[in-house]
Each structure stands twice: as structure tokens, then as C-alpha cells.
Amino acid sequence: MVIPERYSIKKLVKGLKDPSIFAREVNYISDNFRNYYFKKRYRNALIEQFGDPIEVMEEDWDTLVILDACRYDTFSEYNQFEGDLQQVVSQGSQSEEWMRSNFAGREFHDTVYVSSNVYSNDIDDGTFYKIIKTYDTYEKRMEGRMPNRVTDVALKAHEDYPNKRLIVHYMQPHVPYIGDLAAKLRNEVREQHGVKFRTIKMMYNQSTSETSTTIIVNIRNNCSRLEATVDQEQYRSPS
Numbered sequence: 001m002v003i004p005e006r007y008s009i010k011k012l013v014k015g016l017k018d019p020s021i022f023a024r025e026v027n028y029i030s031d032n033f034r035n036y037y038f039k040k041r042y043r044n045a046l047i048e049q050f051g052d053p054i055e056v057m058e059e060d061w062d063t064l065v066i067l068d069a070c071r072y073d074t075f076s077e078y079n080q081f082e083g084d085l086q087q088v089v090s091q092g093s094q095s096e097e098w099m100r101s102n103f104a105g106r107e108f109h110d111t112v113y114v115s116s117n118v119y120s121n122d123i124d125d126g127t128f129y130k131i132i133k134t135y136d137t138y139e140k141r142m143e144g145r146m147p148n149r150v151t152d153v154a155l156k157a158h159e160d161y162p163n164k165r166l167i168v169h170y171m172q173p174h175v176p177y178i179g180d181l182a183a184k185l186r187n188e189v190r191e192q193h194g195v196k197f198r199t200i201k202m203m204y205n206q207s208t209s210e211t212s213t214t215i216i217v218n219i220r221n222n223c224s225r226l227e228a229t230v231d232q233e234q235y236r237s238p239s
Helices: 009-017 019-050 072-078 095-103 118-122 138-144 147-160 180-193
Strands: 063-067 108-115 128-133 165-170 195-197 216-219
Touching: 009 019, 009 118, 019 118, 095 118, 108 147, 118 128, 138 147, 147 165, 180 195
Parallel strands: 063 165, 108 128, 108 165
Antiparallel strands: 195 216
């Protein structure tokens, strides 16, 4: 039997210490099995239309800021940065796939990776000069993904490693949505469609006790689980 390269004794030990890794791996295998042909066709269509996926680590940059799940068209609409904005094809359509395609089996000792994405737990030791996670434990990942927390950690990393390239991985605008707009949308969905939201307390910043809720919901007399979808066009805000 041939064991895939993605598995190793070191990763097995890591999985024994953190059972959530096993759960993610089961989901990964299931998704790959179910979506293999769809993803292949979709990937080929993207390459045919937009060109080959970029090798992000070979691009010329000093600081790479990742906005997880951010659409190019939405970003371009609200982008206020000066420079040449280009649309490119990514190496992956999901975090684990993107990290594996860009980082697996390679070394980037000129780079420090600041990450609020839990999939960075699966990156092999020695891949980067240093991986700095914005959360202490998996259970505290929601607090660690708040953007002000990521920014503070990134600024500190820039000070500590001024001669290294820096990757800063924000989870926004990926779910769960945060802020006043998200709270307004949840209230409207709750009132209009009978949605129940499971609450997870998250700190907006360490100096306040404001909290937000996740977008994981249960619909009464309908599906047992789904992502609430609403027409967000009328609520869009550049903030």
C-alpha cells in the first residue's frame, strides 16, 4: 500500500494531540472524492479563460496580505489602494488545498507567516522561518481571527523580523461575519425566516466586551443546517 505524501508520523502525532485535525482530514477526503471531477473541469475552465495559477511564493512582494474568501469583483469595487490591480487564478479554492499546493514539500526560510487560519496547523515544521498563529488553542480560534488581533500580531512580527518577507492571513470576509452590519442581517433573517443562530462569543478587541455570533444556523421545519443567504447588495458597505 502506498501512503500519500501528505501523511507522516509527525502529522499522526499532531492529530492524536488535536482530534479536530482528524475531523478536517475526513472532510477533506470526502470533499475530494465527491468533487474531484467537478473541480477538475472547473479548474480547467478557469485556466483556459484566465491562464495558469500563479506561484504566489515566487511573486515579487515584501508583505502578502490574504483576505480569506474575498471576491475579486467586490474587492476591486471598494479597493482604495493605489497600484496595478490584477485578477489571477489561485492554486486552490479552499484553504487546505491552497496551502498544500503552495507550501507542501518546500522551504521558505525568508518568510514569516502570521495566520488566523486553523489550516496553518497542518503546515509542516520547517516550511517557513516562523509561523505565528493569532490564537493560542483551537478553542480560542474565533477570538484569534478578529482583524484587529491579526493586525497587532502582524505589526509586531514586522518589527521582530524586519529582514523577512511577511504573509498576513486574515479570515475576513469569510464567515462568521462580524460587526454591526452582520448583526443587522442576522436580526432580519431571524425575524423574517425563523432562523436560530448558535452564539459564540468573540472579542472585537481586548478592551471591550462586545460580542458577535456565528452564521451557523438551524432552520425550523426545514433543513437541519445551512448557511443563511440574503440579498446583501442593498447592505453592502466599504467598511
